[in-house]
Ligand code: GLN
């Protein structure tokens with residue numbers, strides 16, 4: 112039997128078109144407003160989303176895609192996976208939820224990490240042998256009813272059991288042999304109960320997301336997937352089940368899902384474009400609906416409707432039914448491009464944000480099922496926009512292209528590391544265990560205000576520059592007083608480490624309101640990289656020179672690397688990412704050269720996103736790391752041996768990129784390490800890393816000031832692994848989110864600890 116789902120989107124933004132949820136959350140957390148107010152804002156946002164999706168004509172409107180903080184946390188709470196230490200706080204359900212998300216004084220929050228290869232962060236559930244699963248929260252059912260009261264029948268969305276367990280980590284007290292997936296059998300009855308309740312409430316369809324299967328999975332994990340859906344599909348009274356994977360090719364999991372007793376399977380045909388090749392071999396799809404994820408949920412370009420339709424047409428005979436969907440949830444794109452007033456009109460005509468993507472889904476589905484003629488005009492308009500973009504002269508800058516086409520291996524190679532070290536030491540004359548920071552100093556409200564006033568035109572450039580110069584002087588004086596060895600200017604002029612550079616390069620546009628949730632109430636506004644990239648004039652040199660003129664100590668210039676610029680932008684999809692990376696690299700290379708000419712002898716090029724962009728499938732790692740490493744080296748190899756190149760990496764376990772860190776060949780690499788107690792140094796040793804390294808000696812993510820003894824201990828541990836000539840001393844990351852009070856205290860302690868260790872050398 113064929114069962115219909117109709118056109119749909121896998122999820123939708125929830126922070127609010129004007130970030131209403133962000134404001135409501137933050138004012139609730141600060142105690143300014145009460146929970147009734149928060150609930151009211153949340154309810155309005157949900158109603159608005161359901162109505163909008165319903166009125167746009169989707170065949171199936173999702174629900175439970177709203178979250179007060181994070182959908183993985185929501186799932187953990189629904190399933191009863193709340194660690195004892197949060198239950199013991201004795202808070203009510205909402206505040207227990209926020210305690211898990213944000214911590215309370217006595218209890219830190221759950222760990223947070225990146226959601227697959229996106230810049231969204233989820234809270235990591237903790238599962239142990241004793242976790243007491245049980246349907247302890249009925250939010251999915253309540254939301255279904257809430258939408259029902261508006262006359263809209265929705266499709267509740269919940270993270271699937273395997274992805275939930277695969278994303279969880281083992282509870283601290285679990286035996287080493289334990290893995291959260293061991294608990295599948297105990298978890299499935301809770302899913303079954305939830306499905307039965309949803310069925311009783313009238314839900315026709317439920318979506319269970321299994322994106323974890325777009326990454327490498329072991330045979331036993333695939334077997335568990337089979338078991339899970341055999342069991343859930345075998346329930347006698349249940350809604351129809353729709354199971355999508357997304358963020359890449361589903362690989363073998365697709366065969367498992369195709370033969371499972373479920374009614375619909377979803378595939379990401381944007382990130383997993385080769386999936387179409389295997390679909391025809393899956394006879395199990397003949398009695399199922401295939402939701403073809405042809406509208407890109409991760410990027411902001413208008414869909415190539417003709418291309419999507421021809422792909423969809425090839426699927427028609429393969430599945431019982433084909434519906435059009437998004438490749439993944441639309442959580443990763445902003446709300447509405449029509450709200451943008453300042454984007455260049457031609458570029459704007461090429462864009463589709465969430466709202467426009469819903470229209471594209473509806474349109475494609477109609478064209479597929481009712482015929483192109485019914486929607487001829489809209490198809491023509493869409494085609495015109497896509498062709499306009501394809502043909503646009505402004506995408507190409509022949510100077511940029513001829514430059515990257517002439518690149519040779521030697522452009523990405525520096526001199527012998529030992530000679531570099533000697534040359535640099537001759538110029539810099541640094542003491543053993545040199546101290547430095549990662550770049551930013553606290554961004555005070557005065558600094559933020561000055562930037563805002565300048566952007567609104569309320570102060571002129573001269574006033575702005577003099578205020579920033581004063582701030583730089585204060586930061587330099589502070590570092591001198593602290594006795595640090597390599598100083599920074601503090602980055603007061605930067606709103607964000609990627610946006611700042613994109614605003615000063617050709618090939619990018621910024622949005623006014625293109626906010627995307629990063630975690631909780633935090634949003635980012637990624638720039639849009641639409642054309643060939645170049646740097647018309649120096650960006651940071653003036654600030655760095657000013658800082659340099661204020662001190663006799665070396666000042667480190669501060670840049671963002673090509674991989675991170677790409678990772679935190681919406682990138683063009685009309686050429687390979689590696690090619691775009693080369694262009695960005697050459698723009699940064701120009702900046703590095705200008706810093707060197709201005710007498711800045713130390714330049715740091717940050718690549719905190721190196722790990723983030725690593726493909727989910729290991730077979731693709733090599734190709735990614737090739738271009739990623741090459742682009743960093745292109746950016747940093749244009750200088751003399753005497754110029755010292757630093758890089759900074761954070762946010763991750765470095766395991767899978769550890770060889771790449773060696774290959775970057777920076778003179779000094781600073782890394783996040785305080786929380787992992789310097790383990791990264793052994794990892795680096797094991798792959799033959801032989802350059803300078805600055806493992807962070809204290810965690811800047813917490814306001815806690817580390818004491819001298821604790822830093823000293825970490826330094827002595829580091830010296831066990833690294834010879835003194837190669838060891839640097841610095842915090843874990845930039846200081847911009849901290850207050851001066853704590854930063855001063857922490858840096859004084861860092862400095863004192865270094866003195867003690869130096870004295871004992
Ligand atoms: N130089 C940047 C800063 O200090 C690095 C930020 C980062 O690692 N994310 O803020």
Ligand code: ZN
Pocket residue numbers: 549719759760761762843844845
């Ligand atoms: Zn960092």
